Amino acid sequence: MKNDTFSMFLYYTKSTIKSWFQYKIDAILRSFAVFLREATGIIVIYLTLLKFNNINGWNIDEMLFLFSLLFITYGILIIFFTGLRDFSRIIQNGDFDRIILRPRGLLFQIISINSDWFAAIGHGFLGITLFIVSANNVGIVWNLKTIIYYIFSVIGGVLIQGAIFLFFASLSFYLIKTDNLREMFYWNMRKFAGYPISIYHKFIQWILIFIVPFAFVNYFPAQFLLRKPDMAAYPTIFMYVAPFLGIALYLISYGFWRYSVRYYKSTGN
Amino acid sequence: MKPYIEFARKTFINKMVYKFDYVVGIFNTCLQIFIFWCIYKALYGTSSKIDGISFSMVTTNFILCLGLSSTFQINDLFVQEKVNDGSIANEFLRPVNFKGRILAENIGSIIFGLIFNFIPALFVAIIFVGIQSPVSSLALLLFSASAILGFFILWQISFIVQMTSFWVINVWSISTIKNVFVNVLSGSMLPLWFMPRAVMGFIKFTPFASIYFIPIRIYLGDMQGNDILINFLRQMLWIAILYIIGEVMWRRGQKKLIVQGG
Numbered sequence: 001m002k003n004d005t006f007s008m009f010l011y012y013t014k015s016t017i018k019s020w021f022q023y024k025i026d027a028i029l030r031s032f033a034v035f036l037r038e039a040t041g042i043i044v045i046y047l048t049l050l051k052f053n054n055i056n057g058w059n060i061d062e063m064l065f066l067f068s069l070l071f072i073t074y075g076i077l078i079i080f081f082t083g084l085r086d087f088s089r090i091i092q093n094g095d096f097d098r099i100i101l102r103p104r105g106l107l108f109q110i111i112s113i114n115s116d117w118f119a120a121i122g123h124g125f126l127g128i129t130l131f132i133v134s135a136n137n138v139g140i141v142w143n144l145k146t147i148i149y150y151i152f153s154v155i156g157g158v159l160i161q162g163a164i165f166l167f168f169a170s171l172s173f174y175l176i177k178t179d180n181l182r183e184m185f186y187w188n189m190r191k192f193a194g195y196p197i198s199i200y201h202k203f204i205q206w207i208l209i210f211i212v213p214f215a216f217v218n219y220f221p222a223q224f225l226l227r228k229p230d231m232a233a234y235p236t237i238f239m240y241v242a243p244f245l246g247i248a249l250y251l252i253s254y255g256f257w258r259y260s261v262r263y264y265k266s267t268g269n
Numbered sequence: 270m271k272p273y274i275e276f277a278r279k280t281f282i283n284k285m286v287y288k289f290d291y292v293v294g295i296f297n298t299c300l301q302i303f304i305f306w307c308i309y310k311a312l313y314g315t316s317s318k319i320d321g322i323s324f325s326m327v328t329t330n331f332i333l334c335l336g337l338s339s340t341f342q343i344n345d346l347f348v349q350e351k352v353n354d355g356s357i358a359n360e361f362l363r364p365v366n367f368k369g370r371i372l373a374e375n376i377g378s379i380i381f382g383l384i385f386n387f388i389p390a391l392f393v394a395i396i397f398v399g400i401q402s403p404v405s406s407l408a409l410l411l412f413s414a415s416a417i418l419g420f421f422i423l424w425q426i427s428f429i430v431q432m433t434s435f436w437v438i439n440v441w442s443i444s445t446i447k448n449v450f451v452n453v454l455s456g457s458m459l460p461l462w463f464m465p466r467a468v469m470g471f472i473k474f475t476p477f478a479s480i481y482f483i484p485i486r487i488y489l490g491d492m493q494g495n496d497i498l499i500n501f502l503r504q505m506l507w508i509a510i511l512y513i514i515g516e517v518m519w520r521r522g523q524k525k526l527i528v529q530g531g
Contacts (some may be wrong), residue, residue, distance in 0.1 A: 023438055023439075026437075026438050026439045026442070029439070029442040029443075030439065030441070030442045032446075033441070033443075033445040033446050034441070034444035034445070036445070036446055036449045037445050037446075037448070037449055039449075040449050040452055040453060040458070041458075043453055044453060044458045044459050046462075046464060047453075047464065047468065048308075048459055048461055048463065050465050051319075051465070052312045052319075052463075055308065055311050055312055056311045180289060180290070180293050183293065184293065184296065188297065188300055191300070191301070191304055192304060195304075195307075195308060199307050199308060199310070199311035200307050201307070203362045204307075206320070225316075
């Protein structure tokens, strides 16, 4: 690792922001559109719970808190992992060849070369707003223990999703088009994760815990802080594993990446 | 008429090429239905009816609504792409009506969606979650007619969004914002029976409830006799209003258009 890593990251970031915000009104409109699109699910659950009061014992504030973890982690994730999200495109148009030739780490370049700031701002702002609105009304005692747990589970949540992105990026070395697969496993599972997983069929719960572990991004961390009765169906250990699972999964994915990168064949000729 | 049928046919055939995409499409529609089914199962708990609406009516609402909305996929960025790369100039030279051509292509892709997305998703939904049958065969017929009118409302809204290409750089944002309004206010994410009264008061003055909710209420027999007639008229009125807005923008836009380069 060269000692200019940090300044290079800043330099890349500066140029991405510059290019994104070339058209100012458009940039503002675009951030707003992303914000509104992501807020759709929340608007819907809010309106629904005006009618129904609670879903499996979770009231509106607790639901917003559950949602906030999903959005805060994605907001942070997308600052660092946009390059991996769009990785199959980088492979397809041959940009990866250029990256290989440069005298810096591959993953470092992919991570810093592009950040989707609209998504970061849209999701991040939404997540923080939801957190501020709900955090005081859900009966969490904020002390050193809970604050540390919260911070670690956010980092863990980012890394869990980062590991999923990195896994599918590594798969692109074997299969040229992985967008659809990721769409199926990541985005569809994320749709489930907005709600307490206890409302779903056992099979879906199993997927969300063991295959695409979104339950550890928001459900189990929220359970540690809220202690809702539906936690009784799961082992207590899950709540304590949540903050550390991300690191483990990320390391596994990183190993897979290191292994797969050797199989790279350029799409060009 | 012949060239338009040809446009529709071409789009249909083009769509056939991406086989994996339509498998994914069916899968996504079913998943979406399943998620809402789980949510409403938890919300209903042990009660059989809430506000006179049974759980199976809610399920039917979601199956039809999500099925139709996945079928009525319209590319909002079509005109913008043509404006940006200047190829819209060629469109003006062709001996076909540009607006008619867009409509024809969209109808082609909707017929595709109906056959390869709506019907398979419907089958899966019937097997796994169950759907109420229409109250009568007449209701089914009226439902189909009303759904077609619903499509034209949605299409006119999309056309208006597309017409903004003449004034703004990026239609994507406007299209995204429009989709949020359509998704929330048309009842495809929250059945309009359960919408708070204040929001319903607002929806009354918008075309959104006329897209999916009117046909579905007819299907379920939640609406009878004169009400059906009035709601058909309401749908047609919206088509007329939106048509006029779209037409004005289209005329103005043509005058405003400056194609760069060349």
